[in-house]
Amino acid sequence: MAEIALSAKNLSVHYGAHGAVRNVSLDFAAKSVTALIGPSGCGKSTFLRSLNRMNDLIPNCKVTGEIWMKDRDINAPGTDVVAIRQKIGMVFQRPNPFHKSIYENIAYGPRYHGVKNKKKLDEIVEESLTRAALWDETKDRLHKSALALSGGQQQRLCIARSIAVKPDMILMDEPASALDPVSTAKIEELISELKREFCIVIVTHNMYQAARVSEKTAFFLTGQVVEYDSTDKMFTDPERAETSDYISGRFG
Amino acid sequence: MKAKTVDKIATGVFIGIAAFIVLLLASLLGYILVRGVSHISWQFLTSPPQTIREGGGIGPQLFNSVFLLVLTMIITIPIGIGAGIYMSEYAKPNKMTGFIRLVVEVLSSFPSIIVGLFGLLVFVNFFDFGFSLFSGALALTVFNLPLMVRITEQGLKGVPLSQKEASLALGISKWTTIRSVMLPVALPVILTGTILAAGRIFGEAAALMFTAGMSSPRLDFTNWNPLDAVSPLNPFRPAETLAVHIWKVNSEGIAPDTPEIAAGASAVLVILVLVFNLGARMLGRYVHRKFTATK
Numbered sequence: 001m002a003e004i005a006l007s008a009k010n011l012s013v014h015y016g017a018h019g020a021v022r023n024v025s026l027d028f029a030a031k032s033v034t035a036l037i038g039p040s041g042c043g044k045s046t047f048l049r050s051l052n053r054m055n056d057l058i059p060n061c062k063v064t065g066e067i068w069m070k071d072r073d074i075n076a077p078g079t080d081v082v083a084i085r086q087k088i089g090m091v092f093q094r095p096n097p098f099h100k101s102i103y104e105n106i107a108y109g110p111r112y113h114g115v116k117n118k119k120k121l122d123e124i125v126e127e128s129l130t131r132a133a134l135w136d137e138t139k140d141r142l143h144k145s146a147l148a149l150s151g152g153q154q155q156r157l158c159i160a161r162s163i164a165v166k167p168d169m170i171l172m173d174e175p176a177s178a179l180d181p182v183s184t185a186k187i188e189e190l191i192s193e194l195k196r197e198f199c200i201v202i203v204t205h206n207m208y209q210a211a212r213v214s215e216k217t218a219f220f221l222t223g224q225v226v227e228y229d230s231t232d233k234m235f236t237d238p239e240r241a242e243t244s245d246y247i248s249g250r251f252g
Numbered sequence: 253m254k255a256k257t258v259d260k261i262a263t264g265v266f267i268g269i270a271a272f273i274v275l276l277l278a279s280l281l282g283y284i285l286v287r288g289v290s291h292i293s294w295q296f297l298t299s300p301p302q303t304i305r306e307g308g309g310i311g312p313q314l315f316n317s318v319f320l321l322v323l324t325m326i327i328t329i330p331i332g333i334g335a336g337i338y339m340s341e342y343a344k345p346n347k348m349t350g351f352i353r354l355v356v357e358v359l360s361s362f363p364s365i366i367v368g369l370f371g372l373l374v375f376v377n378f379f380d381f382g383f384s385l386f387s388g389a390l391a392l393t394v395f396n397l398p399l400m401v402r403i404t405e406q407g408l409k410g411v412p413l414s415q416k417e418a419s420l421a422l423g424i425s426k427w428t429t430i431r432s433v434m435l436p437v438a439l440p441v442i443l444t445g446t447i448l449a450a451g452r453i454f455g456e457a458a459a460l461m462f463t464a465g466m467s468s469p470r471l472d473f474t475n476w477n478p479l480d481a482v483s484p485l486n487p488f489r490p491a492e493t494l495a496v497h498i499w500k501v502n503s504e505g506i507a508p509d510t511p512e513i514a515a516g517a518s519a520v521l522v523i524l525v526l527v528f529n530l531g532a533r534m535l536g537r538y539v540h541r542k543f544t545a546t547k
Contacts, residue, residue: 052421054417054420054421057416057417057420059344059345082420082423082424082425082426083423084423085420085421085422085423085424086422086423087423089421089422090417090421092414092417092418092421094414096412096414096415096417096418097418098415098418098419098433099415099433099436099437100436108419108422108424108432108433109422109423109424112422112423112424112425112428113423158418161418161422162421162422165422165423
């Protein structure tokens, strides 16, 4: 059995009285990609945003249950939320680079976390951009605004930005849904590279994407996990009728 | 009548109203400038006023106006931005914050003469600051502070949530996120709003008559020790500002060239307020360009 990077136990999310996620328990293996699929409004994004406590920002949103990371329940009261977010990076649906230079977009995180040495920061910037397959395109314009990059480049910059703070895992919330097919292919390639080191959890609407990039897939329906298994099994021989209906495009 | 005809008439009426407003504004500005500009000279801008004789200037008043503006801004900018950050980022949305917001709204639209009387009672008499720049600055703070709070709050609320989330998702604290990511994005809005608010302070008269006073002591512009009674920098001296001077000259001036002085001073005031407004727009646009893409 592979090493478990993060494990959610009986996780429920409520917006006021409305239950968006109900009693979800999932284990995420280290150095692998897990895809969360399901129709719109099934709670997969909400679940993802609970894992790094991003839902804390939303008023009226209550997350109950446990999230275990290395023998610690990071959903317990009194957890240092800021510290755990460094360990669990996030890439959003729409590319959201800071209104800063490309260099500053990357250096901002590490500098906050204590890297003050200019040379060391330069190294981190180069390494992160290289790993996000963006170095060649940006090395001559590091100090130009990141907002002048194309959408696909911006999204890779956001990925570079999150690996620059050395997380253990990266949550991706439909990272390619706002991009064109070529940029999407690049992001998928990048995900396959990054899984050698990180535990990646990706929410996607694109079934083919889930099939291409992930080892395991969880199918969400109305706030619950219907089925969670290896991606191969899910796409060829699912246990449940709902899963096979969704994957074969009969609804959703 | 046919719908098309009605449409044409409506369009005409609105164009007419707009033209009327523009015309009114232009003639007002033109009148003040045409009457006043001819009287503006270096001597007029730098020399002290005369009570009885001709040839008085507005030097001390001009200086007082600028100095009072700086004093007020020193008080209001840090407090206003701090409170704005609190209201936008820290305050929980409940009845209490709703009430604070209401108070802020009411305060900023207070009649300035009331603020002046309040200043007279509280700052001048009760705290015994006397007729002084300091009392004047505090009175101006009463309606400038709420404005600053609102400007900052709106500036921060205008920052896309995705920017904030991006920073927090890197494991960065709330305060650093506000300081390093949100404030730079909100800066053009805050800057523009601040300068516009400054323009309002610059033209304020009613709130200052009973607080900063209507007289200006002999100032020694070679003495820059803020603790000295004749020093221009002393914040505890009475100080008549340009706007108050215009009012005073018009209502009780006895020098023979009173109308010219009033006209000249008005033109100076209007020109400075215009400079503030245009400057705010240009600076805001420049900073916006600088912080977003095209550099």
